[in-house]
Amino acid sequence: MSKALHRSLLRNPPHAVKGDGPYLIDETGKRYLDACGGAAVSCLGHSHPDVITAVQKQVAKLPYAHTSFFTTDVLEELADTLVEGAPGMGKVMLLSGGSESVEAALKLSRQYFLESGEPERHLFIARRQSYHGNTLGALAVGGNEWRRESFRPLLVEGHHIAPCFEYRERLETETQDEYCERVAVELETKIIDLGPQNVAGFVAETVVGATAGAVVATPGYFRRIREICDRYGIHLILDEVMCGTGRTGSMMAYQQEHIIPDIVTMAKGLAAGYQPAGALLCRSEIVDTIRNNSGFFQHGHTFMGHATAVAASLATLQAIKKEKLLENVVKRGKQIRAGLRDALGNHPNVGDIRGRGLFIGVEFVADRETKKPFDPALKTHNKVQQAAMDNGLLCYGMGGTIDGRRGDHVLIAPPYNLNESQQEEVVEKFSASATQSLPA
Ligand SMILES: Cc1ncc(COP(=O)(O)O)c(C=O)c1O
Structure with a gap:
């Protein structure tokens, strides 16, 4: 067991060993497209030469x-x-x-x-x-x-x-x-x-x-x-x-x-x-x-x-x-939201796709009509985050969206210098991971 006091006391996280643009690479060589920058931190990816x-x-x-x-x-x-x-x-x-x-x-x-x-x-x-x-x-x-x-x-x-x-x-x-x-x-x-x-x-x-x-x-x-x-x-x-x-x-x-x-x-x-x-x-x-x-x-x-x-x-x-990245933030943000709406906009468990620029939230619900949230014990946000990680995409899931206890959402906050194919990868992997892990 690691001597480090990790966030979870029950399991050790994988080791991140290298950054390559918007990708993080773990000790097995697996690549993750970092679509949340940890918690909206890594806005230039992980290997920007000037920085x-x-x-x-x-x-x-x-x-x-x-x-x-x-x-x-x-x-x-x-x-x-x-x-x-x-x-x-x-x-x-x-x-x-x-x-x-x-x-x-x-x-x-x-x-x-x-x-x-x-x-x-x-x-x-x-x-x-x-x-x-x-x-x-x-x-x-x-x-x-x-x-x-x-x-x-x-x-x-x-x-x-x-x-x-x-x-x-x-x-x-x-x-x-x-x-x-x-x-x-x-x-x-x-x-x-x-x-x-x-x-x-x-x-x-x-x-x-x-x-x-x-x-x-x-x-x-x-x-x-x-x-x-x-x-x-x-x-x-x-x-x-x-x-x-x-x-x-x-x-x-x-x-x-x-x-x-x-x-x-x-x-x-x-x-x-x-x-x-x-x-x-x-x-x-x-x-x-x-x-x-x-x-x-x-x-x-x-x-x-x-x-x-x-x-x-x-x-x-x-x-x-x-690099005129604010323009790219606006453009890619619109494209990702549009892509997510095309892929998930009618999904019975996707209540809202929202945000501004490259600060994007997707809220999950048990029932779209009534906006009824999932039972918190199901930890739906964790399931989506974990499925995404398995699929090589990092996104930031959180529960308690409504009142600190009920509600589930995932935050997507990719780097500002994301290119078109990476933007498409975010949409594809996120939509596939959500579809796999949501019940309906
Ligand atoms: C809006 C806001 N304020 C403050 C903080 C705290 O920042 P830090 O974790 O760097 O202390 C956070 C962290 O998530 C945040 O999102």
């Missing part, structure tokens, strides 16, 4: 310098590049992953209010069925009951409203606009309940990823949310750890919602998996306020701004730009 060279050069020159003593040229260039690609944002903090970035966002928001003369603002509101990370602060704001349950006594107070999940939650009697208004107004009601003077921020994934399966908000939802946040003076914190860095076809997912957040987090695709990386971006005014008061953001980690991670992130952003 590999950038990492190698940086390690040879200077692997790491602690950020309390130094900055680096590569860190400054990455900060400039990120700000340039994120409308409305003025400052960047470079971190090592998604949860770290969310923790930093919560603390930055809190410290801002402390120093801007509203010290009672400390509460955060998020949405049910959201995921913001596994560290205690991020878990406390996240809305996935299954992940929170065991650790509830350790969590700070977090408040939740409905997600914007039209396929599951729009009533038959409601128009799209009425639904959108109903769920957005839940934020206002919650703020009033908690006392607006106590609320610091509203945290939401711009496109919901792991827990609900690429759920895009109803048009106009985020504009309404922005208005409500502005009315009560609270921060809109968008978590783009999974959906950002070009995954939905724009560098920042919020660009397609026509709003500017106060703080936004990124990670996963930021360094494309060549290094662990995360980032927090915010409006300049937040940092200016702190600069003019304490002059110090009271937060930090040993590995933040790590030069090699930063070099990998910069090379990733440069590759996305140089």
Whole structure:
């Protein structure tokens, strides 16, 4: 038995030994088309020459310098590049992953209010069925009951409203606009309940990823949310750890919602998996306020701004730009969704095929008409994921789509540089695997 504490304590996973473009190769030589990049991480595949060279050069020159003593040229260039690609944002903090970035966002928001003369603002509101990370602060704001349950006594107070999940939650009697208004107004009601003077921020994934399966908000939802946040003076914190860095076809997912957040987090695709990386971006005014008061953001980690991670992130952003990959994300995303709809659109157990760009979700149901989910004990999402793996395709299955317990979906998040034949392979292998493992 391995000495490594793997995610499953019951079995050891196969050994991955090599990457080749969008393929991962295991120790038996079996090739898997990586159509989920782990969890939407490997956005350039597993052997991008420019990113590999950038990492190698940086390690040879200077692997790491602690950020309390130094900055680096590569860190400054990455900060400039990120700000340039994120409308409305003025400052960047470079971190090592998604949860770290969310923790930093919560603390930055809190410290801002402390120093801007509203010290009672400390509460955060998020949405049910959201995921913001596994560290205690991020878990406390996240809305996935299954992940929170065991650790509830350790969590700070977090408040939740409905997600914007039209396929599951729009009533038959409601128009799209009425639904959108109903769920957005839940934020206002919650703020009033908690006392607006106590609320610091509203945290939401711009496109919901792991827990609900690429759920895009109803048009106009985020504009309404922005208005409500502005009315009560609270921060809109968008978590783009999974959906950002070009995954939905724009560098920042919020660009397609026509709003500017106060703080936004990124990670996963930021360094494309060549290094662990995360980032927090915010409006300049937040940092200016702190600069003019304490002059110090009271937060930090040993590995933040790590030069090699930063070099990998910069090379990733440069590759996305140089190779015009955002256009490919939009094109291939449409093709994959269309291909899946052709192959599975009438399957009695496929309820919804959704997403934006190369962030695609397929939700499975026991009954298409009533949208009744499968019995959770069947672990339908696992069956599809396992069949796909057997067929040489990696996709990311998850249960609890509806309420943390019921519902099954699979996330497809292939690399941005996927070519036509690889795109066809994703559709063929996924459709075959779903058909094999679904009952009807
Ligand atoms: C939206 C979102 N936020 C935060 C996180 C946490 O990121 P990490 O696992 O890098 O800590 C994730 C991870 O899946 C995520 O999807």
